[in-house]
Amino acid sequence: MPNSSQRNVTMCDSSQLTVQLKGLALREYPGDSYPVDGVTPHRHQWALHDALTTDVPGVFVNDAPTGAGKTLSWLAPTVSEGLDTVAVYPTNALIEDQQENIGSQLDDIDGGDDVHLLAVSSDTLQDEYATEYPAAESNGELLSYLLRDAFQRPETVILLTNPDIFVLLRREIYHKRIDGINLFEVAVVDEFHRATRKEQNTLLFLLDEMQDADTEICKLSHLVFLSATPDEELAKRFDESVSAPYYPLTDFGWRETAHPAMAEDDQSVIAFAPGQLPTAYRPVLPPLELRLQPAATFQTATRLAEEREETIDRLLQGRTVLMLDGIHEVDRIYRLLQDSELGIVERIDGFHRGDIGDKLDRFDTLVSNAAVEVGVDFDTDQVLFSAHSAATFFQRLGRLRTREETSSAYAYLPPYVHKQLQPEIDEFNNEWISRDQFKGLVEKHYVDNSTPKSFDWRYSAVEAYHHVEQRVDNAPSDESGLIRKEGWKRIERHFCQPHGTVFSKQDAKRCHDAVQTKILDTLQMYRGNSLQLSVYDPDQQVVQNYNLTYLLRHGDIRLLERDDFLTHLPDHLEDDLSRVERYSIGYCIYFGTYDSDGTEGDEEYTGRDLCFKPTGELYSLLSEGQRQTREPKVCTGLEVETSPDIDGLDQLKIALSETEILCYPIEGHVSEVSKQYSIGEFGFVYPLLHPEGDTASIAFSHDALYLYCQVQDQQDTDGLDIEVSEL
Structure with missing residues (x-):
């Protein structure tokens, strides 16, 4: 039950809802054949070990909770059986974290002494590996040497990389013929459910293609997907789109006879209230006193600032991690908590990524954003987080783990979700409920702002068609x-049949031929291109690229020409600059978050006003034709205005106006466009000055394609006659 201080917090805010969630525990199943010293496996670990060691090809999805040992579930059998494995992680920070985690576990696994572990990102390629292969003239050539030498060694190869590099390897964009990508027997994909629709489509199509190939061409037999938040739509796609059999790890479906872990009468997963944990079960998620409050996306920091005394009172209850939506929120709350009685306050975000291990060891209060949402391990008594989507809600809530005692959590939900939950939560009357029951309750109230399913056949089918034709052109006749x-x-299975779409090969070819070549080039990459600046942070002594629109709205920055920028950059960072500046359109010095009126008080923070202006090609695109016939395009002619103005913005305008960017302009104010097409706060659309003086908006990169699909879908719903050849 809450202590007196927590009760006071509840009483002072009538909008707060309190839910008591049961913990989650997994049964341990002893067995001498498990190849890890000192570990009694859970059922999901036995399941994946059984599948991989009995050489069952297929798609395996491990949706065990956070903290249940999903990494060990694939690591133990691949190492003990000597299966060469590529593990794909969504971020470079997670690659680094998993390299350390896996390295620490190898000593306890049978065969761990015979493993060659590689962590490959653009940073490691250009740093440590570049010194090993000085003759390599590109990252792709360097990686080809790296994999060639790795597979010539007698050890099991485990490659940790990101999906961007994996896609470049498979599509031979990085370097012609890197044969090492076809020598892996197991592919592991972490956090697949958190990728965008385009990214999921790209990766799943390529993995299916590799697994379906003859083993003499490609050895890949096992696809393993790890997720703490299972998704019914993804399960359907695994089952119906991929050629290999799909096996959830809950039922040992590949077996004709029961495995010992499956034959036990006891449940493998149980929900437990405080003091009710049976023996033979290990807690992975603790019982929770969960408090729910309303706050709009990007406005949780404002709520916390308005309630500063209550916020500090909550944080004093124990070691706490705060997870907010934006870096400007992190900065505001970090400054708000300075000189408080909270002890050591640390921050981790896109501009404060150094010394993560030390920060995690010493913090009393940690202020962060999505940087600690996945992968990074920390021990904490309570979490406080914002949740703009149901997936984010349960991902962040799951960061509290491996405790039997009751913990505390504070969640800030969109006001409409909070309002709809209130009467249903009141009915529980402070009873302990299971997480599954609560999850079903929460998910039904969030508006689905996911990308439109028509993207599959409008663009992913075209992307895949282009990929197949490229393979045909490079293959023997x-x-x-x-x-x-x-x-x-394969295109039909992945992108047409799931939606019942009548889409022939001729349709695909017409759409492919109609899509701008530069858009096809963009689609072949895993992520879309974004507008970025090369940023020097003198406080953190780092140089990196960061999103242009964020910096213009929220950054305290000074824009500079390159030569002037170099005079401010320490000599030891010049190599770092040479690696990132090719992907940026300008340079700036970053001094922190822009401090507009109200950031220290209780007023809503909005940052600078930001508006784009069309010239040249973009002007023509906006002024030509009607909304019904306009399509996304890679073009130049983009300018930008901010209020207040930023020192050096004029020179950025010149560079920006000459930069090619995939964009889609549309008539209507940003708020109108976002509401009409259910884009949500994280579907980024920006104001655009219409040449006729009307209000307009613009989306960039993959967001431009998603918005276009939303517009076309609505036109189809409204009964407009649009031919497939026109899409």
């Missing part, structure tokens, strides 16, 4: 027919 035939069947 006697193989081209089979590649094209199998490729089209």
